[in-house]
Amino acid sequence: MSISTKQMPGIIEGCKANRRPEQEALYKFFYADMLKLCYRYLSADELAYEALNTGFLKVYQNIKYYNEHKGELGAWIHSIMVHACIDLARKEARFNNVANTFDVIDEVFVEPSVLEKLYVDDVLLAIRTLPAATQLVFNLAVIDGYSHHDISEQLNISESTSRWHLSAAKKQLRELLQPSNNQVNKPTEKSNKAT
Incomplete structure (x- = not known):
């Protein structure tokens, strides 16, 4: 309209x-x-x-x-x-507070050559496959730009739990979006709803 x-x-x-x-x-x-x-x-x-x-x-x-x-x-x-x-x-979502010791992934989590071959729908579909808590933290941190402090206050979790979920999301998305993974080749009918 x-x-x-x-x-x-x-x-x-x-x-x-x-x-x-x-x-x-x-x-x-x-x-x-x-x-x-x-x-x-x-x-x-x-x-x-x-x-x-x-x-x-x-x-x-x-x-x-x-x-x-x-x-x-x-x-x-x-x-x-x-x-x-x-x-x-x-x-x-089910949030479990995690200890302060965890691996944080700071490097680029998907190779640029892989990103060039993906559709936006592919990325959105991959994000929607994440566990609910991990998906929520990823969206707040990466897409909407909230800090871990803000996320911890919004979701009533610790900042380290927020960091853990973001790290887990990056790891899972990297695995899902690799070219050897056949799950993300073409947008599906379901993913087209979100565009």
């Missing part, structure tokens, strides 16, 4: 007044991008849709607090969706 910058203030005001046409317009405008985000965080389609719907409900309930002078609407909605995904993923 195409909404011009001139129409957006009216849609926001309509949502603040709890009018269904404006809520529907806002939903349709942000639906695809927010669904991609939910797919990135949650490995099951049902959970992604649940997070999407929960996130939009929170958007409608809290849009009266949105202030366009503090930031762009898309970024505000993105933040709400990330938190909806975190809340749902936290219920699904």
Whole structure:
């Protein structure tokens, strides 16, 4: 759906007044991008849709607090969706605090020559195969740029546990994305939903 910058203030005001046409317009405008985000965080389609719907409900309930002078609407909605995904993923994920001694992988975890041959869908599909807790930490750290300190506060885990999950994610993704692995050759129908 195409909404011009001139129409957006009216849609926001309509949502603040709890009018269904404006809520529907806002939903349709942000639906695809927010669904991609939910797919990135949650490995099951049902959970992604649940997070999407929960996130939009929170958007409608809290849009009266949105202030366009503090930031762009898309970024505000993105933040709400990330938190909806975190809340749902936290219920699904099993975090075990790990000792401070673990191997942290600092080198590039996938060779550049391998990356050149991959589709975005391949990478997203590989991320969705990670265990829920590891996937959540990977998305927060690598995709959304949260620090281990922030992740530990969001998920109520230690920073070392966050680092361990990120290291484990990199190791598992490296194994999944190697050219000798036939799991990631072409995007699948399921992975195309996330694009």
